[in-house]
Every structure is written in C-alpha cells, then in structure tokens.
Amino acid sequence: MEVILRQDVKHLGEKDDVVVVKPGYGRNYLIPQGFATLATTSAKKVLAENIKQAQFKQEKIQKDAAALATKLEAVKLTIGAKAGESGKIFGKVNSLQIADALKAQGYEVDRRRITFEEEPKNLGEYVANLNLHKEVKVQVPFEVVAE
Structure with missing residues (x-):
C-alpha cells in the first residue's frame, strides 16, 4: 500500500515522502492518525505541484535574503x-x-x-x-x- 506522509514519521520517512507500508499499518494507524493519506494518482500530482511551488517560494526567499x-x-x-x-x-x-x-x-x-x-x-x-x-x-x- 502506497501512502503520502503528511508529517515526519520516525523510522518511516519525512513529510511529503511517498512510502510503501503494509496495508494494516496504513489503514489502521497512519491514515486515521492523520500521519498519511492514500497515494492515488491525483494525490501524487497534487503533491508534485505543491513541492514545485514550495521550492519556488524557497528559492525566492533565499534570493531576497542574499540580496539583503x-x-x-x-x-x-x-x-x-x-x-x-x-x-x-x-x-x-x-x-x-x-x-x-x-x-x-x-x-x-x-x-x-x-x-x-x-x-x-x-x-x-x-x-x-x-x-x-x-x-x-x-x-x-x-x-x-x-x-
């Protein structure tokens, strides 16, 4: 079962990582606790776009800091x-x-x-x-x- 992590999970991965877990672990712990969401194709596309936008924002912030x-x-x-x-x-x-x-x-x-x-x-x-x-x-x- 593939899930997208919403936050860092010890011994599993960091936020926005797509990881493969056992179905029971994902269905009974990660998803109900809000640590992960199911990795569907549309969710993966949204994740890719969010990562791209966050990276663009970070580059802009770094460029402004360097100018200052x-x-x-x-x-x-x-x-x-x-x-x-x-x-x-x-x-x-x-x-x-x-x-x-x-x-x-x-x-x-x-x-x-x-x-x-x-x-x-x-x-x-x-x-x-x-x-x-x-x-x-x-x-x-x-x-x-x-x-």
Missing part, C-alpha cells in the same frame, strides 16, 4: 548605552536594540535571527551574526558607545 546580506555587509551600527566610568555598561546590548538600529537605517530584520559571538557588556566594538536564511548568514559590526 550584500547590502548589510557595508553597514556599521552605533549603539548608545548608559555606562559607568570603567566602561562597563548597565545591563547589556540585546538583539532588540540591534534590530531597532537596523530598522532605523531601513533594513527589516527579525530580532530572533540576531545572535552575538560575545555578549556586549562593555563599551567597544562587537559583531552581530544575522541568520537571514538557513544558507545565508552575515556578520554586522557594531560599536557600543556611552550616551
């Missing part, structure tokens, strides 16, 4: 923070402040995609890692200055 990454390579940010006389800032610079600084320059980046190599707790220069796509990453330097 080339623009962000030339950006240098300055973040103001309250600091003591020793150069230690009160609190720390977080990803929200970096996202706001990028937004002020006209670049929209989700704050959850921003990480740091070293936590910025003192005045000085640091690097923020932006994960724009799973294959597109860019490093943006920024400087923390006293307000």
